Amino acid sequence: GAGVSQSPSNKVTEKGKDVELRCDPISGHTALYWYRQSLGQGLEFLIYFQGNSAPDKSGLPSDRFSAERTGGSVSTLTIQRTQQEDSAVYLCASSLRGGLTEAFFGQGTRLTVV
């Protein structure tokens, strides 16, 4: 079956521009996560959505970062006024119910800010 889909797979943007990254979770999964991974580093939690609950935004690094999840399905991560330090792979994951259920990750979006 279809896994977690992220688009675009690669994005190059100029410093100061806004970017939107999209995540299509597995159908029926109520939980959705965003992480980022800088080159050679571990995964950094950004935000978590679970059903209709208020999202856990505790990992967003600054107010330039925001995310929404429409209709409990597709999610968009927006980075405003991009900086070079935002360059990383942005990974999305979904799970059936959150909590202890297995998380399935997408292939990620590689963002390069020049």
Place this chain on the structure above:
Amino acid sequence: DAKTTQPNSMESNEEEPVHLPCNHSTISGTDYIHWYRQLPSQGPEYVIHGLISNVNNRMASLAIAEDRKSSTLILHRATLRDAAVYYCILRDSGNEKLTFGTGTRLTIIP
């Protein structure tokens, strides 16, 4: 959040068993032990999880110490495809997010 400690790197010969250790001395009674791995240029994938008893699945086995302060992920017969970074993560139902540490980079020697 309870923390985990893993060796930075390990090597193993192909077709031999691999034992990947994880220490979690501050684990709470409601923490499950999860393992994920990340193959090169891919997102992480789930491997296995357990609470108290040892667990087996098609990918690996998880051996949990009696005091639950440590655990070991066992790959019974390593292949080149098992070369990845392996993450040991503690998770309870009240902590929804997966917190990844630095993991163990496993190299398989042909």
